[in-house]
């Protein structure tokens with residue numbers, strides 16, 4: 001189970017900060033749907049891109065997206081909005097890892113309004129596309145990082161029961 005990869009993880013560790021990625025996107029006409037809002041598929045592509053960069057930095061290996069969880073669109077985004085995506089590693093297992101991506105609209109003064117939160121699982125793969133061991137564990141410091149790790153373990157458990165249900 002994933003909990004085997006907590007404090008007793010024998011691998012060398014990287015911090016959450018090491019792989020953190022923050023990207024800024026300016027919303028243009030070609031990002032909009034017919035209702036004049038940001039096209040959801042475009043946001044998902046950016047989320048996947050940011051999360052993939054986090055997973056790559058942490059693992060140093062080729063990674064593939066295995067699943068995207070809990071993609072909740074809280075608010076829309078519109079033309080000329082400045083979108084900030086922040087990706088952080090929450091959990092590292094044997095060959096898989098989970099990245100949380102928070103999406104915000106940022107105003108001119110830097111104040112942020114959350115519009116989306118997503119959790120993505122990546123699997124490190126070898127040259128044949130098969131899962132392979134991630135060489136680094138995750139160093140957890142502080143209660144926020146611990147809470148994110150604990151949440152990731154719960155999501156991992158949920159994913160495994162959803163798999164049993166045929167999702």
Ligand SMILES: CC(C)(COP(=O)(O)OP(=O)(O)OC[C@H]1O[C@@H](n2cnc3c(N)ncnc32)[C@H](O)[C@@H]1OP(=O)(O)O)[C@@H](O)C(=O)NCCC(=O)NCCS
Pocket residue numbers: 064065066067092093094095096097121123125129130131159
């Ligand atoms: C992801 C993939 C490599 C997993 O291969 P697999 O043989 O099913 O993997 P295993 O059952 O051996 O599990 C390996 C790890 O992946 C995790 N995993 C597998 N499927 C998963 C899923 N759907 N969601 C989350 N984690 C998953 C397992 O929990 C395990 O984690 P651990 O090593 O940290 O304990 C394979 O399913 C694949 O290639 N999928 C297509 C990926 C892809 O093309 N993505 C781009 C989409 S456009």
